[in-house]
Amino acid sequence: MSCGSWCDWVASILKIPMTNLIPIHDAHRIDQLRGELRIEPGLLRRLRIAFFKKGATADDALAQLPEGVRERFAERVAFHPLRLDHRADSQQDGASKLIFKTDADYLIESVILRPGTGRTALCVSSQVGCAAACDFCATGKMGMAHSLPAAAILDQLVQANQLLAAEDRRVRNLVFMGMGEPLHNEENIYEVLAALANPQLFHHSMNRVLVSTVGIPDAMIRLARRFPQVNIALSLHAVRQQAREQIVPLARKHPVDQLRATIQQLNTLQGRPVMLEHLMLAGVNDSLDEARELAAWCEGLLVHVNLIPYNPIAGAPHLIGTPPAERKAFAQVLKDAGVTTTTRYSMGQDIEAACGQLVQQGNREVAKRAAAARA
Incomplete structure (x- = not known):
């Protein structure tokens, strides 16, 4: 047995x-x-x-x-609070999507990434759904958010490593960029990070952990103070306040000026770059004027800008990704201004495992049944 x-x-x-x-x-x-x-x-x-x-x-x-x-x-x-429901393997780039079921029958997704560098990464989920409701994100359009306990977050890594053992691989980089806003599940994330760093347990280098957030200033500062070696990524997407509010509704609560001041504090606390994620959306945030404004916004900050292609989702047919040539021109403006910039590419698109595509619509029915049982 x-x-x-x-x-x-x-x-x-x-x-x-x-x-x-x-x-x-x-x-x-x-x-x-x-x-x-x-x-x-x-x-x-x-x-x-x-x-x-x-x-x-x-x-x-x-x-x-x-x-x-x-x-x-x-x-x-x-040992395992999650059950592996099924697995989907990309035929394009070696990404694998792992779909787990919780003890409450919710489904969550993790993605194994096998880039050509050989530095295997795992994108983990911290919640079922997400309350941030970013316009470009399928998870945020599920209309629900339940935080995962620490054990369920860690089990995604455990089970991924068990699958990778047959390939003589192991997760090197761990990124909290799956389903959910990690800093809406703050205490459990701290428990996870402590377990990862514990020499008795995972003994995983904090330098190879990245926590991505839509921008919750106080929680970002608390994270940096407790785990100064952890990399932090901010889903910025626009430095024009109105444009950012269109993309990230939470921006109404935390304006871009406040986020810039937060990055200054993070630089002081950590002495390392904050990753700035900028999703390239045609006609929304991709003009050369906006590139120049982003460069000016970054002046004096220790940051690394990642330009990310948009992965279409059914819930946002009005959004269109910026063409490659225009992404390249946008990047060049930033580089000419001295801003460290990387143009990323997406993995796992053919299995809907790329950035912004993680969603499990069946969770809505599970939530309805749970609510009915409580009534």
Whole structure:
């Protein structure tokens, strides 16, 4: 019997809710359980190395423990709060979309990216849906937002590494650019980052973690203070206030002048560039005048501008991506002004796994059924 089936069976027989099991990433409580079960510290260390660092399955990780305590440990611990529902592999560029189901039957998406550099990346989701409701984003048009617990966010990485182990790969770069606004799930994100940095668990370099946000100034500063090595990306998209409000509704609450002051603080706290994401939308934010305004806005800031092609979504037929030649001209204005600029390309378009395309419409029906059950 696999660990997932074993844990489900034990929970049902003993009437233990899965939520009462100890998440495998909870180092303190797992250490307490080790003492209670009298497991040698070295054996637990081997289990953690296998599970968190080598992409081992839960069963293989449990095999590091003596047979007498293996089942007792497994019946108390939650290894996988997510179930892999299905997987889609791009035929164009090697991206893989992993669609997971939560214990409440919501679907979330993660995307494995295998660029030519060999630096495998994973784009993780932090919420089911997103309240930011950006005009270009399919996730934001789902009309709902539920924050994921830390264990569910981390499990996306665990299961991705288990799949990649067969390819002799491992996730190198972790980006919080999937479904949801990470800083609307702030405390769970902090728990995730602490687990990632913990040498007993993932021991993942914070320099290879990027948290992307639509721009929540106070939370951005708190993040930088608690985890100064984490890279921060701001979905800016326009420095003209009216244009940004059209693209990002939250801009009405946090104007561009406030965001610029926030970046200045981040530069002082971190001493590293803040990534500025600029989605190229024809007739909205892609004129050469706007390029010059963006360059002037960046003056005196430590930033790196990423120009991103628009990936069409059904919910925004009025948006059109900027043609490549015009993206190149926009980029040249920034480069001539001394602004570090990269023109990005999208991966996973053929499986709707590119930036802005992640959506699971069936979640609306799950939310309706849950609301009806509570009524």
